[in-house]
Amino acid sequence: MTEREMGSDEEQQWVPFKNRPEWSDVIPVEQDDGPNPVVPIAYKEQFTETMNYFRAVFKADERSPRALQLTTEAIGLNSGNYTIWHYRRLILETLEADLQNELDFTDQIAQINSKNYQLWHHRRWVAEILGANATSAELEFTKKILLGDAKNYHAWSHRQWVLKELGGWENELDYCWELLEEDVFNNSAWNQRFFVITRSPLLGGLTAMRESEVSYTLKAIVAHPENESSWRYLRGLYKNDNWSWANDPQIASVCLKVLSANNDCIFALSTLLDLIRHGFQASKELRDAVDAIRNSNLVEAESDLTKTICSLLEKLDPIRVNYWKWRKSILCEGAK
Amino acid sequence: MASEIFERDQHLTFLQMMYQLLPSPYQSQEINRLTLAYFVISGLDLLAAPDRLLDKEAVANWVLSLQAHPRSKSELNNGQFYGFYGSRAGQFPQEVNDNGALSCSVSNLASTYCAVAILKIIGYDLSSIDSESILMSMRNLQQPDGSFMPIHTGAETDLRFIYCAAAICHMLGNWSGMDKEKAKEYILNCQSYDGGFGLTPGSESHGGATYCGVISLRLMGFIEDDILSKDAESSIINVSLLLDWCLQRQAADGGFQGRPNKHSDTCYAFWIASVLKVLGGHKFIDKKALHGFLLACQSEYGGFSKFPGDYPDLYHSYYGFTAFSLLEEPGLKPLCVELGMSAIAAIGI
Numbered sequence: 128m129t130e131r132e133m134g135s136d137e138e139q140q141w142v143p144f145k146n147r148p149e150w151s152d153v154i155p156v157e158q159d160d161g162p163n164p165v166v167p168i169a170y171k172e173q174f175t176e177t178m179n180y181f182r183a184v185f186k187a188d189e190r191s192p193r194a195l196q197l198t199t200e201a202i203g204l205n206s207g208n209y210t211i212w213h214y215r216r217l218i219l220e221t222l223e224a225d226l227q228n229e230l231d232f233t234d235q236i237a238q239i240n241s242k243n244y245q246l247w248h249h250r251r252w253v254a255e256i257l258g259a260n261a262t263s264a265e266l267e268f269t270k271k272i273l274l275g276d277a278k279n280y281h282a283w284s285h286r287q288w289v290l291k292e293l294g295g296w297e298n299e300l301d302y303c304w305e306l307l308e309e310d311v312f313n314n315s316a317w318n319q320r321f322f323v324i325t326r327s328p329l330l331g332g333l334t335a336m337r338e339s340e341v342s343y344t345l346k347a348i349v350a351h352p353e354n355e356s357s358w359r360y361l362r363g364l365y366k367n368d369n370w371s372w373a374n375d376p377q378i379a380s381v382c383l384k385v386l387s388a389n390n391d392c393i394f395a396l397s398t399l400l401d402l403i404r405h406g407f408q409a410s411k412e413l414r415d416a417v418d419a420i421r422n423s424n425l426v427e428a429e430s431d432l433t434k435t436i437c438s439l440l441e442k443l444d445p446i447r448v449n450y451w452k453w454r455k456s457i458l459c460e461g462a463k
Numbered sequence: 464m465a466s467e468i469f470e471r472d473q474h475l476t477f478l479q480m481m482y483q484l485l486p487s488p489y490q491s492q493e494i495n496r497l498t499l500a501y502f503v504i505s506g507l508d509l510l511a512a513p514d515r516l517l518d519k520e521a522v523a524n525w526v527l528s529l530q531a532h533p534r535s536k537s538e539l540n541n542g543q544f545y546g547f548y549g550s551r552a553g554q555f556p557q558e559v560n561d562n563g564a565l566s567c568s569v570s571n572l573a574s575t576y577c578a579v580a581i582l583k584i585i586g587y588d589l590s591s592i593d594s595e596s597i598l599m600s601m602r603n604l605q606q607p608d609g610s611f612m613p614i615h616t617g618a619e620t621d622l623r624f625i626y627c628a629a630a631i632c633h634m635l636g637n638w639s640g641m642d643k644e645k646a647k648e649y650i651l652n653c654q655s656y657d658g659g660f661g662l663t664p665g666s667e668s669h670g671g672a673t674y675c676g677v678i679s680l681r682l683m684g685f686i687e688d689d690i691l692s693k694d695a696e697s698s699i700i701n702v703s704l705l706l707d708w709c710l711q712r713q714a715a716d717g718g719f720q721g722r723p724n725k726h727s728d729t730c731y732a733f734w735i736a737s738v739l740k741v742l743g744g745h746k747f748i749d750k751k752a753l754h755g756f757l758l759a760c761q762s763e764y765g766g767f768s769k770f771p772g773d774y775p776d777l778y779h780s781y782y783g784f785t786a787f788s789l790l791e792e793p794g795l796k797p798l799c800v801e802l803g804m805s806a807i808a809a810i811g812i
Binding site for chain 2: 159325
């Protein structure tokens with residue numbers, strides 16, 4: 128494409144309001160930046176003019192189809208401005224507009240920038256009015272956003288709101304499973320999994336779900352022992368129940384399995400440290416496994432297992448060496 | 464080739480340019496202009512910029528011109544918030560508000576935090592502003608669950624705005640603006656199974672949310688400073704899990720990530736390190752590695768980017784400066800992590 132063609136394309140894209148016959152009756156209202164403005168912004172012409180016309184219709188409280196169209200343009204340029212969004216909702220209410228169009232509109236805005244709080248608030252406002260009818264559309268919408276960015280905080284937040292307020296829990300655990308199949312390091316999906324097992328009215332809560340969840344998580348840990356997310360999820364399954372944590376043989380057993388493979392064992396070691404802190408007595412097998420790693424890493428033997436684990440972590444996790452030294456030092460204090 | 468040192472002069476030049484005129488890409492953030500101003504002014508203060516770079520009187524007048532005022536005291540109970548407008552864009556002269564049907568150009572809690580912070584940084588006497596309007600009407604924003612909305616016309620509610628409310632009350636020296644107990648309950652519900660805090664109960668632990676949760680508890684007096692050297696086990700939050708989670712956020716490249724298994728990003732060197740500072744766990748950070756990561760995000764023209772090699776922006780620049788202050792870089796003032804400004808400004812000298 129030649130430069131000239133591109134230029135004419137751009138001109139076609141945006142016609143200044145002052146050249147639009149349907150706006151000829153409106154006197155734009157300039158921004159009054161006052162004397163000595165601080166951090167003034169070098170607005171572009173399109174931005175300035177659109178906001179000038181926005182101020183004019185806003186000031187007149189005009190709730191018309193053209194005002195609605197103006198908010199569409201203004202939001203496209205200034206999507207963080209909550210006043211424009213709020214005004215749009217007032218217009219929609221007055222016009223009794225079809226809110227299905229709003230779903231398309233927010234969809235388009237999300238394609239430009241989905242990390243915008245106002246967009247998601249607006250979406251929630253629409254879904255609240257549509258009620259349970261909106262459930263599947265909202266779950267699909269967030270799914271689409273998460274397809275592009277599986278850790279989008281706004282999308283997850285909206286999805287949790289939909290589940291809590293409108294329902295749609297039926298396939299949520301499967302959805303988490305799918306996402307973790309795709310990327311087992313996706314911490315957002317692990318978090319959602321925790322959200323589902325603890326809050327879904329269709330499941331029996333954390334205690335009822337623990338057995339099957341532990342078994343699922345152990346497999347994920349063995350496949351990727353370097354994955355912080357799965358270890359933390361495992362710990363979470365015993366939230367507020369340290370006794371079960373320290374006394375479930377499966378936990379010590381997965382530690383042993385990972386340690387015996389002597390590969391990426393930082394989280395296994397720190398988990399073992401945590402188990403012992405909560406009263407777990409390490410078996411000879413586990414002690415031997417720790418000792419073997421100690422030998423292969425040329426770390427000196429300590430007077431007890433927990434100190435040895437800390438020394439090993441100092442060596443294997445050098446970025447946190449001061450933390451592990453401190454953990455070792457508070458073990459000593461405890462022994463006094 | 465990245466510089467090996469913190470380029471203070473370049474950063475001062477960068478901030479001076481921003482102070483004069485923000486480039487057009489910032490137009491989409493115009494609603495947060497007070498926040499952008501806070502980054503510039505607090506940044507200049509942290510870098511110990513010469514006084515001549517900042518016209519304090521002009522700044523004070525500009526900030527104060529953005530304050531929303533009720534027409535009478537009775538309006539303070541009408542459900543609206545009378546704080547500070549985020550920007551001039553939607554602010555109309557009073558006569559328009561009086562005649563027009565609309566008064567939905569609304570003030571915002573985050574902007575109010577930034578406005579009060581700027582006034583504090585430039586040494587303005589906060590007792591001379593109408594804080595009663597701010598505090599009394601701020602209660603209208605607190606939700607039954609303890610969280611805060613940023614504006615009275617409706618918006619998302621989460622930990623960010625509890626922090627703003629707590630910081631405002633702290634700076635104004637008056638806690639009548641919020642129900643601390645309710646806010647505390649909400650914050651405690653946000654501590655996740657992994658020890659970090661999510662923005663809302665049930666959401667994923669996140670560096671920024673963890674900052675807002677922990678610092679708010681500290682400002683409200685629900686947790687002690689340097690808790691690790693005291694009785695951490697009896698704290699209302701799970702300190703050992705939180706400490707472990709925070710330290711684990713320092714990634715192999717030396718930078719801090721906001722969530723597990725995500726890339727390091729300049730700003731979390733402030734959000735996470737500040738939490739560690741309050742807990743008393745700052746000494747466990749690998750400072751050399753963090754220093755190296757931050758330098759990789761330093762722009763040769765001044766400022767910091769989110770990731771190494773990207774273009775700098777004001778937000779990441781400011782949190783780069785605060786991170787270097789926490790690393791005790793010469794030429795930077797010490798930081799008050801709780802208020803996000805220099806310690807000298809926070810004390811009010």
